[in-house]
Amino acid sequence: MNTAQARIVIEAALLSAAQPLSMADLRRLFDDAIDPAAMRELLAGLRSDWTDRGVRLVELAGGWRFQTAPEVAQFLARLHPEKPPRYSRAVLETLAIVAYRQPVTRGDIEEIRGVTVSSQVVRTLEERGWIEVIGHKEVVGRPELLATTRQFLDDLGLRSLDELPELTDPSAAVPSGALVEALAAVAGAKPYAGGETGASSPPEMPDPEVLALAPEPGELNDNAVEPVPAAEGNAP
Structure with missing residues (x-):
């Protein structure tokens, strides 16, 4: 599997995950055939691909996830006007x-x-x-x-x-x-929680x-x- 194909797999996994994915989770996608250093390079490349989009790839305490960019939050809020507690x-x-x-x-x-x-x-x-x-x-x-x-x-x-x-x-x-x-x-930064269906x-x-x-x-x-x-x- 080449780099482009590996990025597609990682991208699909992250977009469909309900929670951040750890490095161990991401390596499991490839039966641990990709070492941590190579995985970080793939993630860095994927993050760069999404830099100028409405969704960004970020690293958190629990792992990696896609989340919506801060500048689009005010527009997305119109779809969900309810306030949390x-x-x-x-x-x-x-x-x-x-x-x-x-x-x-x-x-x-x-x-x-x-x-x-x-x-x-x-x-x-x-x-x-x-x-x-x-x-x-x-x-x-x-x-x-x-x-x-x-x-x-x-x-x-x-x-x-x-x-x-x-x-x-x-x-x-x-x-x-x-x-x-x-x-x-x-x-x-608001999280993108696609879940299994991919719907945000x-x-x-x-x-x-x-x-x-x-x-x-x-x-x-x-x-x-x-x-x-x-x-x-x-x-x-």
Whole structure:
């Protein structure tokens, strides 16, 4: 199989995949006959082929995928005017602390935020696939240690946590809205999720406007997700 044919196979696999494909997945297409270095050359060539199109090939923490170019998001949004959920201040601040200070316990989060972290807030982030328990801290009670997931990086279009925007003061506690700014900086790239049928579907990644901090009725009884009224013209 020549280079052109190999690119066609890789392109077809990536366009039909519902999730990013790892290097191991891509090499499996050819029974591992193509080594990692050669595979990266093929991917680089394929990425170059799609540079000036509405869909781009990118590398994320979970592997490689096609995603729509940021400049076409406002047009695609007209096909899917529904907004995703609006996450509350409590959810976003908790996620920010986990992202920038991980691994952390709920006690660590409460110390930084200065309020009790409700179970619903943590459950919301776990159900979204953005945080997970990775172990227990060796102290009295052995509290759970929380960290972000690979899904969190993939949804933000990042390869690693190093690509999160730097905090103004790394030594300070994560400020209110820090993650909102971080998400806004990277949320321009929307995933292309073709699935087995090849038909695109709107991504679930919240856009910067939706991630604006929602008002809190009370910190000790935070609503984890607040409904958003229907509106048009917002990217999914």
